[in-house]
Amino acid sequence: MELLDNLALGFSTALLVQNVLYCFVGVLLGTAVGVLPGIGPTATVAMLLPITFNFEPVTALIMLAGIYYGAQYGGSTTAILINLPGESSAAVTALDGHEMARQGRAGAALAAAAIGSFIAGTVATVALAVAAPPLARVALQFGAADYFSLVLLGLIVSIALARGSALKALAMIALGVLLGTVGQDIYTGTPRFVFDQRELYGGIDFVSVAVGMFGVAEILRNLENEQTRTAVVSKVKNLWPTREDRRRIVGPILRGTGLGAALGVLPGGGHVLASFTSYAVEKRISKRQQEFGRGAIEGVAGPESANNAAAQTSFIPLLTLGLPAHPVMALMVGAFIVHGITPGPNVITDEPALFWGLIASMWIGNVLLVLLNLPLIGVWVRMLRIPYQVLFPMIILFAAIGTYSLGFNAYDVYAIVFFGILGYVLIKCGCEPAPLLLGFVLGPLLEENLRRALIISRGDASVFLTRPISAVLLALAVAALVVAALPTIRKRREIMFAEEE
């Protein structure tokens, strides 16, 4: 068995003392930056890159990779505890995760996230080992038109994220899309909605929007009256998932893993869709739809698994083709080059110890993360006991430091104030922040790929139907719309018939 030989080589490399040590350092740092709002893996990897110049190449890459997937793990913690997501995927986790924390079930939510992430990480690592090169070839078949259709499908499916008024949800998505257009248009260079502020040319950072809309708005809402404030603090029920919880998360974890692993391979933004889509799927097929948004453990387990699986499989284009799917991957390309390895299809044959060692280290890293995170749950949950008047200034302080460190841009800090107030006003109007974030993340992807597809086809819109991948995805989108509309149509017809009789 060639695969077994390769894995043996991989584990013999990854289990070297210094490699395990730096794998641990990586996932520990990753967890830390994931927990802290704002300071993302990209900045951390960039800062540590020069330090790794003196390492063995495989050790350096193991540590840098550990930071990346460690951060995916840690990102859910603050989202669940204090409604402060640091990444788009964690924003989905915050929906039900933080509700669970408010009900005193923070421990169960954190455990579900950790267990789901571990299973997803393991499965995705196996997928990497078994099928990385062919998967990468498939991913390369995706062109702009196909990505457009994929994002459209994701957007239609994810409308399930909203609860309550459909009109308000649509308004929020539209507002999110508009906010997503701020900045310099990548096709023409024209600045949009920047009001002559050069600092806005790069657009509004997702972290600022999420931290403001979720975290700061939540603080404002909590400060409103004494009662909600103490409600967050007082009751902490069982720390671990109950038997019922464990039964409920199996399906979501497996489905989330599959979905995330598949989407993560696509370099053009698949990993962004993973957690949104997983949440939507779980909500749609659940028998307890009314619980979603009110603390459904499926809404934590599914998206977290999807997110982690996608984080692992997004290494596939990088490792097999040398093509980065994500800013962190672009930094890893830099790390390869600095160590004298040219990233590309040759790595797998020229440097088998490095390729397989890195893959094996990912599984070891996932084990380390579980060992690191499960005992920490008790510590995190205890944090909720901190008096709120002490906790909330700290949250704001860290949020401000974190967002400033994104690009040393004061506008990122102003933005959390702006979005905090906006988020508060919207909550007061009964509008949900989640659809806004959905529009903010997917809107620009949709526009970018729509316009690129049309530029490449010279304005011929038929490409969306003549390209097979795109056509299939569009057909699925139509089907999703029909399925969503059917109950309403049927109901209306029944009323009509009732009136006729």
Added chain:
Amino acid sequence: MRTTSRYRAAARMIAAIGVVSLVAACSGSGGAPGGGATGGAATGGYPDQNITFVVPFSAGGPTDTVTRMIAEPMAAKLGGKIVVQNVEGAGGTVGAGEVARAEPDGYTVLMHHIGMSTAPALYQNLGYKPLESFEMVGLVTEVPMTIVARKDFEPATLQDLVTYVKANANKVTLANAGIGAASHLCGLLFQTAAGVKLQEVPYEGTGPALTDLVGGQVDFMCDQTTNTSGQISAGEVKAYAVTTPERVKSLPDLPTTTEAGLPKLQVSVWHGLYVPKGTPQEVVQKLTEALKVALADQKVIDQMAKLGTAPVPAEDATPQAHRAKLEEQLGTWAKVIADAGVKAS
């Protein structure tokens, strides 16, 4: 009582997180050794505090990597500490503007690339003038660029490519990494040199553009060796030429544009160090000396070689050579960009 001690434990934990976050936020200083106050009054006192190197692009990009490479030996020579800060946005004009407005005391230094010479043509109301708002410290490196195509693209040589794109101008797509990016500029220069107008397909960064090129979704592009040499040696893309007067060591078989018959296509991503106008001459001199020492450092040479580039010769790491290069480039790009009718704001 119990709650108090718990609260203390949790508060300590939060404080610990705070320390980690501050360290993370400030560790941009990289591995620069803290030489401390070795300067003293005898050498004019510079530097007696941390020097900030502003990189107007994202952390981890080629410009950032080059900056961090030279920061360490420069700090050692100056006997101070250098902190690298990434001030991103608007094609590097945000960071450049910030340095232009900074105190001219030598503690705020800008690392900028070819974008310094293209910004006046691309952006209105820039807020600074490249030749008048800065003192030049010296050139650092010139990264060569390569013309590459999807591997099943018909033309076999650069000559063929020119003929082919002229005949199929309405079909061919030319990718780039965004308005004002080096790949965009090189693409404009190619169109000027070949005398043809092509459909450009902008991407957000080199990664996605290269992905679509390898996937065969677009026809060809021009990008830095840093980004393309892996794909070239693996045969995932077809390479036509390198845009510098000499061949690149890591790609010995690839002809130069001059050899391949398009001598007008000369472009490299040149980098230079700047300080705000009015910085004392002796401070600029010290920085220039430190730059020269860093560029002669064997470790820097080795690391740059891995990126497919090399330090500029010592005579170019001077304010005079830097100013001459900037003047020449400002003229070149003003014309190319105006002819192409590109505007970023």
